[in-house]
Amino acid sequence: MKAFKVSVIIPLYNASEFLNETIHSVLNQSYTNIEIIIIDDNSTDDSFDKALEYQSDKVFVKSNKGKGACAARNYGFELSSGDYIQFLDADDVLSPDKIEKQVEALNGSRTELAVCNTVHFSGKLEEGKCVDQPYLYSTTKPEEFFINLWGGNTLPMHMVQTSAWLTPRNLINKFGLWNETLAKDQDGEFFARVGLHSSGIIYVPEIKNYYRKHNTGKNIASQKKDIHLKSILKATDLKAKYLFEITESEASKRAIATQYKHVAIDAWPQYKSVYKTAISKCKALGYSNYNPVLGGSIIEFIKHILGWRTAKLIAFYGRTFLNR
Structure with missing residues (x-):
C-alpha cells in the first residue's frame, strides 16, 4: 500500500503547559509519513517559543497574528501537503497508532472519513472516560451517522470531537475550509459539511483521541x-x-x-x-416538547x-x- 502522507495541523493559543505532550503524541505515532504544522494564534505565553524548539524538516511552526482557531487551521491547510489531514487541538493527545489505523481503514479512499472514539480526561490519560456510544457507529452512511449524532433517532444528542477524525485532502479541497465567520460550533459545521458530502464514515474502534477537559471551576x-x-x-x-x-x-x-x-x-x-x-x-x-435536564x-x-x-x-x- 502506498505510504500516504498525513499532515497534522495544530492551532496553538496559550497552551504551553500541554504542548509537549500533544506534540510527542504525534512524534511517537507508529505511522511515520507525517508532517506537523503548528500555527500560533498570537499566544501571550511562551507557546510559540516552545513550539519553535520542535522545528525541523517534519515540524513547521508559523504565526497567524491572532485571527482565531479556524483561520489558523485554514492557514495550516494551505501550507500542508498531506493526502490526509489530522486536525489536532494543542492540548489534546492521540493514541500511538491512531493515524496508522485510520490510514489503513481508509485504504487510499479520497471520499470517505475515518473516525474513532474520544476519551475525556483532565489529568492522566488512563484515568479518562470514553464518552462515545455504540449507536453512533451503527452505520457508515453519512446522513444516518449525523442523524444519530444529532439525536434524530430518539437517542441522546452527541458530539464527535475535532481530533477524532482523519479527513482526505480531496474532500476539503472540494467542499471548503473552516468557516471563519463562526465563533462557536465551527467543528460541528465543518465536519457536517465535509462528512455529509462524503461517501461514508469509517469507524475505527481500537484507537483513541484524548480530549482534555479543563476544570476551571466555572459554569x-x-x-x-x-x-x-x-x-x-x-x-x-x-x-x-x-x-x-x-x-x-x-x-x-x-x-x-x-x-x-x-x-x-x-x-x-x-x-x-x-x-x-x-x-x-x-x-x-x-x-x-422540551424537557431539558437543568441539574x-x-x-x-x-x-x-x-x-x-x-x-x-x-x-x-x-x-x-x-x-x-
Whole structure:
C-alpha cells in the first residue's frame, strides 16, 4: 500500500503547559509519513517559543497574528501537503497508532472519513472516560451517522470531537475550509459539511483521541455570549441545509429540531432573540416538547411544577444575585 502522507495541523493559543505532550503524541505515532504544522494564534505565553524548539524538516511552526482557531487551521491547510489531514487541538493527545489505523481503514479512499472514539480526561490519560456510544457507529452512511449524532433517532444528542477524525485532502479541497465567520460550533459545521458530502464514515474502534477537559471551576453555560449563541444558531442553519439536501425524513427533521431546541435552551433567559428564533425553527419542523435536564434537585423540582423556562429563569437570577 502506498505510504500516504498525513499532515497534522495544530492551532496553538496559550497552551504551553500541554504542548509537549500533544506534540510527542504525534512524534511517537507508529505511522511515520507525517508532517506537523503548528500555527500560533498570537499566544501571550511562551507557546510559540516552545513550539519553535520542535522545528525541523517534519515540524513547521508559523504565526497567524491572532485571527482565531479556524483561520489558523485554514492557514495550516494551505501550507500542508498531506493526502490526509489530522486536525489536532494543542492540548489534546492521540493514541500511538491512531493515524496508522485510520490510514489503513481508509485504504487510499479520497471520499470517505475515518473516525474513532474520544476519551475525556483532565489529568492522566488512563484515568479518562470514553464518552462515545455504540449507536453512533451503527452505520457508515453519512446522513444516518449525523442523524444519530444529532439525536434524530430518539437517542441522546452527541458530539464527535475535532481530533477524532482523519479527513482526505480531496474532500476539503472540494467542499471548503473552516468557516471563519463562526465563533462557536465551527467543528460541528465543518465536519457536517465535509462528512455529509462524503461517501461514508469509517469507524475505527481500537484507537483513541484524548480530549482534555479543563476544570476551571466555572459554569460553562453561564459564560455563553450573544455572539456565541448566534454562531451556534448559524451553524445549525448550515447543518440543516446540508442534511436536508440529502434527506427530509422524519428522523432528519427530528435531528435538526433537537439541535435548535438545545440552542433555545442555552439562550434562555439571557438572549431572548436567539431563543425565539431557535424555538420558532424547532416548531416549524413539527417538534415543540422540551424537557431539558437543568441539574440540581431544587431546580428540577421547580421545573416539574412550573416548567423549564421558569426554573431556568430562577436559576439564572439566583446565580446573578449570588455573584453580585
